[in-house]
Amino acid sequence: MRQITVAPERRHLLDRLTAFFGGRDGLAYATGGFLRDALLGLPARDLDVAVAGDSLALGRALADELGGHFVALDESRGHVRIVLPDGDITIDLTPVPGTIEDDLRRRDYTIDALGAPLSEAAAGAVEVIDPTGGLADLDAGLVRATSEEALRDDPLRPLRGARIAAQLGFEIETSTREMISRQAARVAEAAPERQREELMRMLAASEAGRGVRLLDELGLLSAVLPEIDVTRGVEQPKEHHHDVFNHSLAALEALDTLLAEAAPEGEHNGRLWRELWGALEWWEGGHEYFREPVVAGTPRRALVKLCGLLHDIGKPVTKTFEESGRMRFFGHSDTGAEIAGGLMGRLRFSGRERDIVARMIEAHLRPVQMAQDGAPTKRAVYRFFRATGEAGIDTLFLSLADHLGTVGPNVNWEGFQAHVAVVRHVLHLRFADERVISPPKLVSGRDLMRELGLTPGALLGELLEAVREAQAAGEVSTPEEALALARRRLAEAGR
Incomplete structure (x- = not known):
């Protein structure tokens, strides 16, 4: 038996599910990411349950029982989802047409090909059903495919494997890396919504930059975000340490550091974090702000990190040279917002997400521009938040990451501290005097x-x-x- 970690509210839900399926003489198993994370002692937001019987009918009945919303993810396969009323928990049901062992062998990765009776999961100690050696891989920190056929069975599975590795900090087993690379291009065939969900789950992770670099190594980044390929090798003025593509990755990695909820390990990143959050120690809700969902399942920090990756996507098509040889990128912010809007539309992002990203990209240079003559004035801060709306705070953090992505590893600490001081000043005005953001009406x-x-x-x-x-x-x-x-x-x- 293995002990698993289940939050009290999830355990209560497991008890209700056990009673529900038991009352219908149905076999139900905890599987997938839920069981994997519970075995690792990690909090699991969603529940994955394999059921014997008609999963569609059971799903509808369960949704009625819990007062949730029923969604048929893949009616032909019997894959359904129940979204609970508060939107914070989802339950995915999949059918078991034969034995649970046969079902688990058809899964994509060994660490997700684990099962346990739902009643045992509710009790907190499970006898794990492990037909593919997933427990050993879980203990070793390895992502291993059950077979290449399993990866071919669903074009999204290569992307999912990379996301799991990035999210857990695991390594991908050598032959599995080769399989993923061979199947990478097929990811574009998956439903856009599913591609988006995997991408945003990766960006929500603490080391999203590492994850995106892994996507690039495996050929997956070009499959999901082909629009970013034009930034590769695009040189920038000498004050930039990287070309546009690597600058964007560096900005994303900077956001991993700046948005961390505690000081990262390592002297360099630890100091960056302490310089920023030491200056913002008065902002009690700072970390909570970036945890809050923009839409269900997508925390704000993930959307900010997406902007880190996309903020200069307009540079290649706006690059020009003056007679003196000086390189310019006039209008790259507006052009980049348009390109980002197009790719987000393709991946079926919500209108709210698209608006936030567009505003961030359009305004990512403004924090520096409004501080050229000293601390930004109240008028400048008003105009900034008028232009950025709810993306204003996010844009300030993107600007910091843009600065760090520009200078590369050779940070000028005085320069960074000056940039942090601008962010602190603007945020202080934002929270200390509501009139700066939303003045009360004096005349109509x-x-x-x-x-x-x-x-x-x-x-x-x-x-x-x-x-x-x-x-x-x-x-x-x-x-x-x-x-x-x-x-x-x-x-x-x-x-």
Whole structure:
């Protein structure tokens, strides 16, 4: 018997599942990533259950029992998902057409080809069913394919293997690496939603940069994100340590460090983290902010890391040279946002995710630009958050990672500290004075039309925005001052 770690709320759910299947004389087994992670002592968000019988009918009945939402992932195979009401837990059901041992042998990787009776999992001690040697690989930290045929059976499986290795910090067994490389191009045949889910689960990991480099080594990165290939070998001005492609990977790795929830090991990365979070020690909700989901199952940190990978994707098509030989990338931020929007549409990201990424890429240079003459003014900070919306905080962290990706391993600590000081200043204004971000209304459009004889139109909107900017800057604070400002602006416009 092996002990497994199951959180109390998951154990309660396992008890309910055991009662549900037991009441229907059904055999049910804990399998897949849930059992693997429980054996490793890791928290498992989702449950994987193999069932004897009609998984579609059982899934619908279970969804009704738990008050969850039923989703047929693959009706022809009987793969279903129940999403529980709070959206935080999903239960995946798969059918067992023969014996559980035969079912497990058809799985893709040995460490996921493990099973245990659901009732034992609920009790916290399991007799593991292990027909492929997965326990030995789990103990050795190896990802090993059960067979190449298993990888061919589902085009997503090569990507999944790399994601598991990156997520767990495991090595991929040598022959399995070769199998994955041979099957890599077929990943593009998988449903876009499934590709996206694997990519974002990898980016949510603590060492996402290591994972993406692994994808590249195995030929998987080009299969999932072919748009990024144009950045390979694109040289940059001498202040850049890397070409565009490797700069993007370095920015992603910097985000792994900056968004870590504790100081990473190693003197260099540990100091980077302490410089940043020491300056932000007053921000109690900082780490929680990056943990929060943007959509179900995707924490904000994963989306920020995606931007680390994509923020300069517009550089290759905007690269020009001046007569002096100076290299320029005019408009690369806007162009990059368009390219990123296209690939995110292809992978079926939500509208909210696409908007956040577009705003981040468009504005990733602004934190540096608004600090060129010293600490950013309140007016500049207002404009920054007006442009970035809910992506503002994310953009500040992307800017730090962009800086680190530019200088490479030779960090100028004074320069980094100055950049951190800008981030601290902007965040302090963001949280200390709500008027800088969302000034209370002093005058309305109706007020301006009545007092200044205006009609609805662009000018009216411009005057209202001028008032809001002046409020954020601390230049007006009463309705009378706001009206006086509007009159001056109207006179300056010759009206």
